[in-house]
Amino acid sequence: MRSLTAITILMSLAATNAGALDAPRAPGAASIASLTPVAPEWSRPLPVSAEDTRLIGEAATREFPIFLTAGEAARMAKLQLAYRNAISVMPETFRLTVRINDVIVGETAIQNANQTETLSLNVPVGVLQAGFNSVRVSVRQSHRVDCSVNSTYELWTQLMPEQSVLSFAGASGEIRGLQDIAAVNLGRDGTIPIRVRTPSNREPVEMSRAARAVQAAVMLGHFTYPRVELAWEAKNEPGLDVIVGTASEIARAMGLKVPGIGPRHHLQHDVQNGSVTLIVTGDTEAELDAALDTLLQQAKEVAPQGSAAGIRALKNASGWQVEGGETITLADLGGESEPFRGRLHRQTVRIQMPSDLLAADYDRVVVSTDAVYAAGLLPTSKMIIRVNGAAIADAPLANAAGDVLGKRSFFLPISTFKPGLNTIDFEADTRTAADAKCSLEALVDQRERFLLSGTTEISIPSLGRVGALPNISSVIPGGLARLSRSADLTVFVPKARPEAVETALTALAKMASVSRDETKVRFAFDMVPAGTPHVLALGAYDDMPEATLKAAGLDPEKLRRIWRHPATRAPAVAATMPRVQVASVGEVVELAPNGPGGRVNVDSTGSLTLAASPGAPLQSSKLLKVFDNENTGWLQDHVKSAFASVTKLVSGSVSHASLLETGRREDLPLTEASTLVVAQGARTEGLGEGWQGKLLPRVSSTTVFVAASAEHLSHAVTEILSGSLWQQFVGDAAVYSANNRSVSTRVSEHILLVPTEAWSLQNIRLIAAGWLSRNIPIYLGVLLGLFVIMTAFMQWALRSSGVRES
Incomplete structure (x- = not known):
């Protein structure tokens, strides 16, 4: 069976190596210069976002979904693609390939670091379809003089979207419905x-x-x-x-x-x-x-229409949506299956987890890789899988004769993922002994070293679904709307400044784009209506009420000191933005006691912390009353002693987990270049009746986007939502600095769980397992307590039965 798998993958390697020869080609696409459409009447720019313009590394691919009307798809088309390269790229090994709907329409080896190159390709009738189409650009490039792994980060090809268009002859591109x-x-x-x-x-x-x-x-x-x-x-x-x-x-x-x-x-x-x-x-x-x-x-x-490749590109544009219980392949995620000829293989896929994902160690994502590596790699070579940038699993590529990794399993804990956008990176170190010498022969070495097949599978298990507060990463995927039974959200924009209102509308539009669902909103400009369960507030610091800032866990006094002289004008581009200081998190907020003998505290994020009265006596339970007679006094003392030990262990564990005590947390690392603060606070509205009301009380939340001015707010939020920057926003608070596009975050240890869907036995099991996985001492304490009780019960049963030890 193993040899059959090896033969299959090696045949895939050989077939893929044919590349441009065996891939389907449109007539007339063999050369760049071919028949030119007569007088193009309409052009459509390629939908290339700012962060997707640069292809970095020895092998890189970008895929863009582009929508065409029926009139455009029926016409002869011409693709114009403009690009330029880094000066470190070796011209002899450079290759750029363009595919439309998985059909190669052209390729080039022209490389020039001094000026922009323009590739002009004909796309004959029949390649394009009405609806979404895929435009896929792949580059292969190597360094001129360096064979090290670090040199691969110096290689880039920059696409020029303002000069890249798809032109049509005799089409108007009119939108009629x-x-x-x-x-x-x-x-x-x-x-x-x-x-x-x-x-x-x-x-x-x-x-x-x-x-x-x-x-x-x-x-x-x-x-x-x-x-x-x-x-x-x-x-x-x-x-x-x-x-x-x-x-x-x-x-x-x-x-x-x-x-x-x-x-x-x-x-x-x-x-x-x-x-x-x-x-x-x-x-x-x-x-x-x-x-x-x-x-x-x-x-x-509405369901998207278009080619299979176009639908795939659309699904991957903002991350493939998963709900749990499905298996997807690397090919589904737009992965590249062409043999790799360099020294550091890198490939990234994006997955959108549910907004109410419970990220804990109750299960794991299984990656079953189909890969093959060549002979002669260094013994230290290995394949690494990263989740959101952190190395989670690896496998050695140490066989000197090469080997096949057929369905090799890698396990990625659910706790390494988060609600919303996540990335999975596949990396392989494929250096050889010749690379250490870096001779001319090593520089031009283009032999195949590694192949990660598109049949590689990513299996998503059943996911625990429950809202967790505070957790700002769930905001853009639509998590705030799921926290309310009526799926509504109050959007508070104090003083209704146009830039702040625009920012709120942009955020809501992004939520709809990711979640494919409506967030029912009620705007408020003067004050937050009483009894509002969940609030999203956006505005400048001077406009934001102190009560709103405190509800989100921010300290108005620190904001006042830092933003004493806020900027009055936003820059035209982020790179020239004046340095702005932003808020750090604030003080502990004391709430009214929830009843005699107890108190409820909310820390600066508003997380619930419960504390029993100090020195409260241990109450006799029904279990102890079973043994409450004159002949079982010794047993009652034994069980009480065991309960006291377990209670001490559990109390210590809960205290360590910050569930019983509120500790002061470290402030966010802030600098004068910080631009935007995003923070979220949560609090309980009182414990309800019954066990469910006590375990999962009603919760309200306040999420704040605040900057020095409304202009800075608008520019910063637009920037972080126009790419994958929001992926870095986690925890209860984050600070964004526009000058270097950096994000500093802080994760709260105080988490409130909020139901987001109807209870099911499976979901309850996953939530319980997830909670216990984050509270191992409590789990062990409960097991110890059950063991002691069962031991005591067995001793009592044996004594009552009259059986005596010999």
């Missing part, structure tokens, strides 16, 4: 500009309706990086304009008459400037709300 809204062109920064235009004053109820329309548009268009702004007038540039209001208000304020009667929406496209307008309206406010309900329901049910 909601099914084509995904064809809205990107802005220069790689985001989708969504401009909210309101017919009257921006009151909270209007912003709440606008947020619903924006979320519907994002889900309909499958927009990965939306950016929302408020606008009074239409702009002569690409993007999506969203207008929400009654028909009479829209006609009076904007002069637009929407055809039809009753709840309705209308879509129009200006092909000259690329702007698309979505109008959601009705003759009354009730009809307007009905139109929003219909649009959102349609958005939730």
